[in-house]
Amino acid sequence: MSRVLLLPGDGIGPEIVSAARQVLQKVSDQFELGIELTEGLIGGAAIDAHGVPLPDETLEAARTSDAILLGAVGGPKWDQIERSIRPERGLLQIRSALGLFANLRPALLMEQLADASSLKPELVAGLDLLIVRELTGGIYFGEPRGIRTLDNGERQGYNTQVYAESEIKRIAKVAFELAITRAKSWGEGMPAKVCSVDKANVLEVTELWREVVTEVAKDYPEVELTHMYVDNAAMQLVRAPKQFDVMVTGNLFGDILSDEAAMLTGSIGMLPSASLDANNKGIYEPCHGSAPDIAGQDLANPLATIMSVAMLLRYSLKAEAAAKAIESAVSSVLDDGLRTRDIMSPGMTEVGCQQMGEAVLAKL
Ligand code: IPM
Ligand code: MG
Numbered sequence: 001m002s003r004v005l006l007l008p009g010d011g012i013g014p015e016i017v018s019a020a021r022q023v024l025q026k027v028s029d030q031f032e033l034g035i036e037l038t039e040g041l042i043g044g045a046a047i048d049a050h051g052v053p054l055p056d057e058t059l060e061a062a063r064t065s066d067a068i069l070l071g072a073v074g075g076p077k078w079d080q081i082e083r084s085i086r087p088e089r090g091l092l093q094i095r096s097a098l099g100l101f102a103n104l105r106p107a108l109l110m111e112q113l114a115d116a117s118s119l120k121p122e123l124v125a126g127l128d129l130l131i132v133r134e135l136t137g138g139i140y141f142g143e144p145r146g147i148r149t150l151d152n153g154e155r156q157g158y159n160t161q162v163y164a165e166s167e168i169k170r171i172a173k174v175a176f177e178l179a180i181t182r183a184k185s186w187g188e189g190m191p192a193k194v195c196s197v198d199k200a201n202v203l204e205v206t207e208l209w210r211e212v213v214t215e216v217a218k219d220y221p222e223v224e225l226t227h228m229y230v231d232n233a234a235m236q237l238v239r240a241p242k243q244f245d246v247m248v249t250g251n252l253f254g255d256i257l258s259d260e261a262a263m264l265t266g267s268i269g270m271l272p273s274a275s276l277d278a279n280n281k282g283i284y285e286p287c288h289g290s291a292p293d294i295a296g297q298d299l300a301n302p303l304a305t306i307m308s309v310a311m312l313l314r315y316s317l318k319a320e321a322a323a324k325a326i327e328s329a330v331s332s333v334l335d336d337g338l339r340t341r342d343i344m345s346p347g348m349t350e351v352g353c354q355q356m357g358e359a360v361l362a363k364l
């Protein structure tokens with residue numbers, strides 16, 4: 001018996017989570033997982049109902065759940081709200097309150113979609129990389145922060161990039177361990193590789209990052225560790241992305257590089273993510289945002305959220321067979337030529353969010 005909290009959020013969130021909910025319910029029945037589903041409010045939806053982006057009851061429900069599936073937060077409706085209660089703050093607060101320091105963002109190119117990438121197919125065919133982003137520290141949470149008025153009357157914005165050794169150590173361990181697991185799953189002789197991304201030529205905080213990651217690597221002699229400056233990493237990702245396996249980096253660089261990596265696959269609408277605490281409890285969410293421009297029009301791609309359900313089953317509920325079943329159902333729907341608008345290509349059949357969700361259900 002496990003409890004999963006659904007937080008649809010804003011924009012296309014409710015549509016994609018509704019499709020994913022049906023998939024989760026279906027595998028729960030099929031694999032007798034006994035999953036109990038509850039729903040809560042976060043982001044703009046919570047601001048409208050309670051005046052804050054993360055109400056106490058949502059956080060409480062999150063604490064007592066085994067895993068959380070989140071849609072997306074934010075939209076133009078709440079852009080003018082005071083900074084401290086914007087929808088995005090709800091997301092940052094829940095990540096921080098639950099200690100979800102390890103953000104896993106895979107960029108996997110499904111072969112059916114090789115044409116959807118803006119890069120040449122030979123550069124991205126078979127791409128399978130994983131960005132491990134530190135999620136509860138760095139400049140996102142560092143103090144002091146704010147906007148102040150200087151003596152000369154002009155305003156100055158400031159944030160602080162900080163990482164303690166313990167924060168670097170724990171995220172490095174996650175990266176090394178995942179690299180080993182991934183290498184094993186590919187079979188004998190495949191090297192486990194981690195590339196740590198920093199800006200150690202300029203920022204002291206990442207000079208320490210590089211030092212600590214190098215120390216942690218001593219406990220994982222089977223992993224090949226390399227280091228790369230973030231500007232070079234951004235370039236290498238579009239030049240030769242297949243050189244990477246696991247990339248580990250801080251909060252801000254990870255935010256940027258994970259969008260870039262996601263786009264290599266042609267559709268950010270396909271990519272799931274997991275944000276985990278030390279015990280593998282976590283929030284699972286699509287990498288894309290709330291897409292307010294297409295919200296409520298049945299145009300969204302629910303597959304990233306459905307693939308997030310697969311990750312949820314794998315990491316938090318340890319239900320590998322159910323996770324695999326979902327992944328093959330998605331692959332099979334793509335084999336049938338069904339595409340939402342974001343991944344549409346000539347000769348394929350365009351379907352809406354609901355129909356895509358139903359097609360996955362039917363395969364299950
Ligand atoms: C992400 C998003 C968030 C982030 C925003 C919405 C706060 O861009 O999950 O990557 O910057 O972490
Ligand atoms: Mg982002």
